[in-house]
Amino acid sequence: QSALTQPRSVSGSPGQSVTISCTGTSSDVGGYNYVSWYQQHPGKAPKLMIFDVSRRPSGVPDRFSGSKSGNTASLTISGLQAEDEADYHCCSYAGSYTVVFGGGTKLTVL
Amino acid sequence: QVQLVQSGAEVKKPGASVKVSCKASGYTFTRHAIHWVRQAPGQSLEWMGWINAGNGDTRFSQNFQGRVTLIRDTSASTAYMELSSLRSEDTAVYYCTKAGAAPPGNWFDSWGQGTLVTVSS
Numbered sequence: 001q002s003a004l005t006q007p008r009s010v011s012g013s014p015g016q017s018v019t020i021s022c023t024g025t026s027s028d029v030g031g032y033n034y035v036s037w038y039q040q041h042p043g044k045a046p047k048l049m050i051f052d053v054s055r056r057p058s059g060v061p062d063r064f065s066g067s068k069s070g071n072t073a074s075l076t077i078s079g080l081q082a083e084d085e086a087d088y089h090c091c092s093y094a095g096s097y098t099v100v101f102g103g104g105t106k107l108t109v110l
Numbered sequence: 111q112v113q114l115v116q117s118g119a120e121v122k123k124p125g126a127s128v129k130v131s132c133k134a135s136g137y138t139f140t141r142h143a144i145h146w147v148r149q150a151p152g153q154s155l156e157w158m159g160w161i162n163a164g165n166g167d168t169r170f171s172q173n174f175q176g177r178v179t180l181i182r183d184t185s186a187s188t189a190y191m192e193l194s195s196l197r198s199e200d201t202a203v204y205y206c207t208k209a210g211a212a213p214p215g216n217w218f219d220s221w222g223q224g225t226l227v228t229v230s231s
Contacts (some may be wrong), residue, residue, distance in 0.1 A: 003154065008172040036217035038155070045205060045224055046147075046155065051217035057210075089155050097160075097169045101147070104154035 002091055004029065004102035011108040017078040020105045021088030023071055028100055030071035034093035037075045039068060040104075041086045049088075050075060077107070085109040112136040114206050114222035121228045132206030132227045139187040140164040143213040146180065146191045148202040149224075156202075157189040162213040169214065185198060196229045203227075 005023040020024040022029065029035055035053045038046035048057050050066035052108075063079045073092070077084055086095060090102040116130040132144060145160040160168035160178040168180045179192040189206055203224040209215020 003156075032135075032216075034216045038218075045209075045221035047221075048210070048217060048219050051210060051219075057219060079117075091155075091157075091217070097214050099145075099157050099216050100170060101155040101157055 002100070004092060004100060006088075006090060007103045009106045009108065011110055012077075012080045013110045014080055014082065016080050018080060018107065019074050019076045020088050020090075020107070022092075022102045023077070024073075024092055024100070026070055026081040028092040028094040029068065029073050031094060031095065032093045033068070035066065035068060036091045037064075037090040038089045038091065039084075042062045046089060047069040060096070079091065080109055082109050111207065112207060112220040113192070114220055115221040116206060116225045117152050119226040119228070121230065122196050122218050124197055124229055124231055125230075126229075127191040127192055127196055128196060129190055129225050130206075130227070132189045132191070134163075134187045134189070134208065137208070141212075143209040143215050144180075145207050145209055145218060146178075147218075149205070149208055150161065150202040152201070155204075155205075158191070158204075160209065160214050164213065167213075168175040184199065189221050193227075196202045196227075198229050199208075201227065201229045 037050040040046040054066040094100045112219040206222040207218035208220040210219035
């Protein structure tokens with residue numbers, strides 16, 4: 001099980017949109033609509049932001065959206081706010097009742 | 111509300127074992143799987159395995175096969191993760207997390223606060 005590939009860092013100014021990619025294979029991201037995204041602030045536990053590729057849990061702002069094309073999933077944050085600065089991790093079902101996480105992306109709000 | 115409360119930090123010597131507990135509340139414990147995820151200092155999340163809190167079925171990442179044991183005590187709504195043959199690379203924060211869907215679930219809607227395990231001679 002290899003980790004999914006995410007950019008190490010992305011940045012954007014307040015009000016802008018940023019997109020974080022998560023690339024896997026046909027055995028994980030591309031094979032199932034079971035990608036989730038987690039936000040993690042320093043020293044805190046992760047928080048679920050998106051599940052099943054594009055579904056948002058209650059309480060998560062609609063500025064956060066998810067999508068998938070082929071073996072790459074994406075998290076888009078629109079109307080960037082200072083509190084969005086955090087690490088973001090993608091996760092995918094990988095078959096045989098296993099999951100795999102991405103390498104994580106640090107989002108900086110300029 | 112759903113809460114997962116983990117046991118406190120541990121310091122272990124190489125070769126030893128560590129057991130971390132995760133007490134759940136606010137939902138029907140046996141209806142969801144508990145997954146375990148770890149995060150080494152400055153690193154990303156690494157999935158370790160899961161236990162079906164209802165029937166005790168388990169599944170592990172190949173990276174931990176043979177070294178990790180997952181059990182649960184339904185009477186106490188508590189899950190346990192034991193990692194053996196510890197080495198320095200096992201130094202990490204260990205999280206338990208509740209699967210959001212029916213077992214095994216592949217997304218995680220509640221997380222414990224994390225347990226720091228330090229492996230040092």
